[in-house]
Amino acid sequence: MLEEEPPIPEYIVLPSEVLCEIFGKLDLKNRLNLRRVSKTFCQLIDQLKLHLDTLSISVRSDCVRYRFNDALVSYNNDASNGCILEYNYSKKTAIQEADFMKIAVNDLSIVLKPSKIQIDSLYVDFHVSHKNPTELLETFRQRKRRLQVRQAYLTVNSADQAISLISALESETLKTIAINVPSSESTKGIWQLEQFKQAKSAEISAIVEAASLENFRNIPNFMIKAVKSIEVQHFIQLRDAFMESSTFKYCNIRVTESLDIDEIGRIAKMRVVDQKISEVYSILNAPNHLRLRITSSEVEFRRM
Amino acid sequence: MSSTEQGTSSAAPAEPTTAPESAAAPEVPESFYYVHGKDKVVHKVSAGALQHSALIHGMISNLGYTEEQAKANPFPFENIDGDILQMVVDWCNQHKGKPTPPEDTNLPKQKEKLFDLVLAVNYLEIKELLTYCCKQVAMMVKGKSPEEIREIWMIPTDAEDEAAEKEAKKRAGKEAAGETAAAAGDAK
Known part of the structure; x- marks a missing residue:
């Protein structure tokens, strides 16, 4: 040869x-x-595999900001139709005739390319000034493998945005979830997601219809800022679920319309003292007790 | 030297008055093997030091080499340069039977040597040393721009890469054609 x-x-x-x-x-x-x-x-x-301690995404009408662990990158809209890139508040680069949003979305999609991504804390904040960053949400929707996020803190403008984001997260790894939706539309779809139902702890600042409370039953620790049209049957259902649960710890619900304590006491056969209800129940197969307190503005369950 | 090291793994030296059979156990001389690289310079390495290399360890245990056979036929590693093999052997000797430290600062600073070492260590499957080497290479890349990294690896740009790829394809095509022609010739 x-x-x-x-x-x-x-x-x-x-x-x-x-x-x-x-x-x-x-x-x-x-x-x-x-x-x-x-x-x-x-x-x-x-x-x-990519591991990040923190990924933070914040979107405003004139600026997109990311934090990757300690590195801060921001994409600012320039009055002359350009984009000003800022790295850790100091290094500035101007890009002529470029849409800051497009550049920001492109950069995020590159960071999110690896198929296996673990993130300890994910923060997403869509400011009201930018109603719907569709292109950015698209980078989450396009992922073939879900992100393994432990804690998600989401402030979004609509239930749909919350659903898009949460759907991109692996349900097994998601432990803590905080959701803030300052809108009056129905949020039902969010609470039905499997990712949500299996969380260990949840903090909700959104209007939740009382009928959706059944999706929270398996979450050991949760707080809801605004529950709409809650009735006695909803307390009873929650109480029964918590009494049977081996993992339940704490639940605090604030209501949108003030509660009629006397009527609740009468229907549920609970003792009313000083416009408050306070009851203690024993928990099935455990030495613990479940304490229920109801006032005109909130309902609280606590395992003791 | 070798006998004391062997002794550490046994309780025998603590009781010197025990029966001669059991006392003799740590006295068994350590077995040695021989390796040589591209330069054919033969290195004598103890079995304990060679434990680090999963490849050599596998060769010894699977092939059942005796010491005489090993002496007559040193393991040939034609793909490893003599000086690189020397480094590997030195490292294995230094870390014989010891837990490896979290950092190893004795790695070559020169990038060509380091890359050759990485290749040799990867081939010989010396896991700990490979980890150190990879760390060292990672440090070399850290904070560098893509252009600087390309220089370190002597990597051509994508355009040059494509040209080289085309060239390689052409060549592969020619070879394949040659092979099929040869095969056809054989068939006849």
Whole structure:
């Protein structure tokens, strides 16, 4: 055989599993640089598991801000139709004739490329000044594998936005979920998500129809700021569920319309003292008790 | 030296008055193996030090090499440069039977040597040393721009890469054609 091959450019080839081990030791910023080195590197980086302590996304009408662990990046709308990029409040770069939103969305979609992503705390804040950042939500919808988020803190403008975001999260890893929806539309769809129902702790600042309370029964710890049209049967159902639950700890519900304590006492056969109801029940198969307190503005269950 | 190290794994030295059979156990001389790299320089390495290499360990336990056979036929690692193999052997000797430290600062600073070491260590499957090497390479890349990283790896840009790919394809095509032609020739 004739060995007459033209010289191949002499660059260093390390096996991909070794490259992955090397890249795995680097943080997001370095990995993003490596992605731009070559196609091979780019593919390898996207195959690597990415772990972030914090990912924070905040959207306003004139600015998008991300925090990746300690790194802060913001994309500001420039009056002359450009985008001003700011890194950790100092390094500024102006990009002429570019839409800040498009650049921000593109950057986020690159960060969210790896198939396996773990995030300890995810913060999303859609300011009322930017009603619906559809393109940004699309980067969450497009993901094939769900994000493994432990704690999610979401402030959004509509139930649909909350649903889009929560649907992109892996239900098994999601422990804590805080949702803030300052709108009067129905939020029913959010509470029906499997991701939501299995959470360990929830803090809700949104209007929740009393009929949706059944979706909260398995959450050990939760607070709801505004429950609409609650009736005696809803308390009874919750009480019965908590008495049978082995994991329940605490529940606090604030109501939108003030409660008629006397009427509740009469229907549910509960003792009313000083316009308050306070009852203690024993929990099935456990030495603990369940304490129920009802005032005109809130309902509280606590395992003792 | 080797006998004391072996002794640490046994309780025998603490009781020197026990029966000769059991006292003799730690006295068994450590077995040695021989390896050589591209430069054919033969290195004598103890079995304990070679434990670090999953590849060599596998070769020894699967092939049932005796010491005489090992002496007559050193393990040939033609793909590893002599000086790199020396580094690997030194490392294995230094870390024989010891838990490996969290940091290893004796790795080569020169990138070509480091990359060669990574390749050798990966091939020999020395897990701990590979971890150190990968850390070292990661430190080299840290904070560098894509252009600087390309320089470290001597990676061509995507455009150059594509040209090289095309060239490689062409060549592969030619070879495949040659092979099929040869196969056809064989069939006749």
